[in-house]
Amino acid sequence: MPRHSKNNTALSFFTYAEGKALNYGTKRQRLGRDSMREFDACFLCLQRARDPICCDQGHLYCKECILENLLAQKKEIRRQQNLLEARAKDEIEESKRKEQMAKEAVIHDFERQQVRIAPSSGSKTEEPTKASTDNSTKTTNNSTKTIENGKSPDSTKSIKAIESGETFQAGKKREFRLDEDEVEAIAIREQQDAMKRLEDEQAAASKPKLPNFWLPSLTPSADPDKIKSVKLQTMCTASDPEHPFGVKNFIPTKFTEDIDPNTKKTSFVCPSCRKTLTNSVKICLMKRCGHVICKICVEKFVKNSKQCFVCGEKCRSKDIADMSGEGTGFASGGGPVMAERFDVAFQ
Numbered sequence: 001m002p003r004h005s006k007n008n009t010a011l012s013f014f015t016y017a018e019g020k021a022l023n024y025g026t027k028r029q030r031l032g033r034d035s036m037r038e039f040d041a042c043f044l045c046l047q048r049a050r051d052p053i054c055c056d057q058g059h060l061y062c063k064e065c066i067l068e069n070l071l072a073q074k075k076e077i078r079r080q081q082n083l084l085e086a087r088a089k090d091e092i093e094e095s096k097r098k099e100q101m102a103k104e105a106v107i108h109d110f111e112r113q114q115v116r117i118a119p120s121s122g123s124k125t126e127e128p129t130k131a132s133t134d135n136s137t138k139t140t141n142n143s144t145k146t147i148e149n150g151k152s153p154d155s156t157k158s159i160k161a162i163e164s165g166e167t168f169q170a171g172k173k174r175e176f177r178l179d180e181d182e183v184e185a186i187a188i189r190e191q192q193d194a195m196k197r198l199e200d201e202q203a204a205a206s207k208p209k210l211p212n213f214w215l216p217s218l219t220p221s222a223d224p225d226k227i228k229s230v231k232l233q234t235m236c237t238a239s240d241p242e243h244p245f246g247v248k249n250f251i252p253t254k255f256t257e258d259i260d261p262n263t264k265k266t267s268f269v270c271p272s273c274r275k276t277l278t279n280s281v282k283i284c285l286m287k288r289c290g291h292v293i294c295k296i297c298v299e300k301f302v303k304n305s306k307q308c309f310v311c312g313e314k315c316r317s318k319d320i321a322d323m324s325g326e327g328t329g330f331a332s333g334g335g336p337v338m339a340e341r342f343d344v345a346f347q
Contacts (some may be wrong), residue, residue: 025342026340026341026342027340027341027342028338028339028340029338029339030337030338030339031337031338031339033328035339036279036325036326036327036328037325037326038279038325039060039277039278039279039281039283039323039324039325040052040060040255040268040277041060042060042061042062042065043059043060043061043237043238044061044062044065044066044069045062045065047062049061049062049253050062050063050064051063051064051252052252052253052255053066053250053251053252053253054251054253054285054290054321054323055236055238055243055245055249055251056245056249056251056287056321057236057239057243057321058284058285058321058322058323059236059238059239059323060253060323061238063250066250067247069237070234070245070246070247073234073235074234077230077231077232077234080230080231081230084230098195098198099191099195101194101195101198102191102192102194102195102198103191103194105194105197105198106190106191106194109194233246234246251285251287251290252290253285253290253292254289254290254291254292255268255277255292256268256269256270256271256291256292256310257269258274258276268292270283270292270293270294270297271291271293271309271310272293272294272297272301272309273294273296273297275294277292277294278325278328279324279325279326279327279328280327280328281294281295281324282294282295282296282322282324283295283322283323283324284298284302284320284321284322284323285320285321285322285323286302286308286313286315286319286320287315287319287320287321288308288313288314288315288319289308289310289311289313289315291308291309291310291311292323293308293309293310295322295324297309298320302315302320303317303320
């Protein structure tokens with residue numbers, strides 16, 4: 001094999017050796033035991049829970065950690081609400097400013113039209129020609145004679161109304177009137193048209209005149225984001241999606257401890273079968289009393305008797321929450337055991 005074949009860089013794709021050397025592409029790695037959260041570990045600090053507290057879905061926290069987390073969430077909610085109010089106030093002021101500009105634009109257009117219609121002081125008004133005056137006089141005389149021959153008083157009234165610029169309908173005079181609602185609707189329509197015209201002019205003015213979008217003079221102005229809904233309640237961040245969680249939902253968790261006489265090491269066991277609890281053991285939480293029992297004993301004793309094995313508290317199926325660990329790293333029953341990461345080449 002020639003030496004150049006090992007260093008060939010003319011291919012349109014990366015070889016396995018080149019991909020490894022560049023650290024390119026998607027990396028997959030199986031998570032080991034050290035990457036798994038312990039069943040008695042807090043979801044926030046990942047240490048053994050001190051004064052353990054659970055939510056209604058079986059997520060375990062230290063009391064101090066969850067209180068700090070809830071306090072931080074409340075501060076963030078308050079900050080978002082203040083920001084929301086400020087944005088709403090700015091939007092109201094901006095809408096008022098646009099309405100004022102639209103009114104001024106309507107008034108300006110009206111004044112400009114009036115100036116065009118009104119004659120100038122130096123110009124002379126055109127006098128009607130003699131021929132047109134004679135023709136209109138003849139037409140009026142002919143219509144008057146026709147009415148007199150027909151002897152119709154209503155027709156005579158209508159002709160007189162036509163000469164005077166008035167109109168009649170079914171023998172009654174119709175007056176030209178505009179309701180207040182109609183006048184207001186016309187004004188609103190004109191104002192909306194003016195606002196739309198102003199927005200189009202601003203959009204046209206904001207378009208870059210040159211293709212160099214990186215120039216400071218051609219950089220578009222960043223308008224504030226529109227108002228978005230913010231969460232108004234503290235959430236439990238251990239689940240996906242998150243669910244509401246507050247101080248009133250605290251469930252003090254009670255583990256049964258067992259001390260090894262030889263090593264003096266404390267471990268948690270099931271109060272029923274005295275089996276040591278680990279990530280490989282499925283465990284459940286009794287919501288009413290807070291006792292932790294392995295799932296096998298729950299199926300055998302708790303669900304049949306509908307009461308807690310330790311204290312005898314009434315316990316139905318909906319009062320039992322699963323709080324098992326993430327797994328042992330050797331089986332995928334506790335959750336995802338594969339981690340992936342994607343890197344862009346030459347970065």
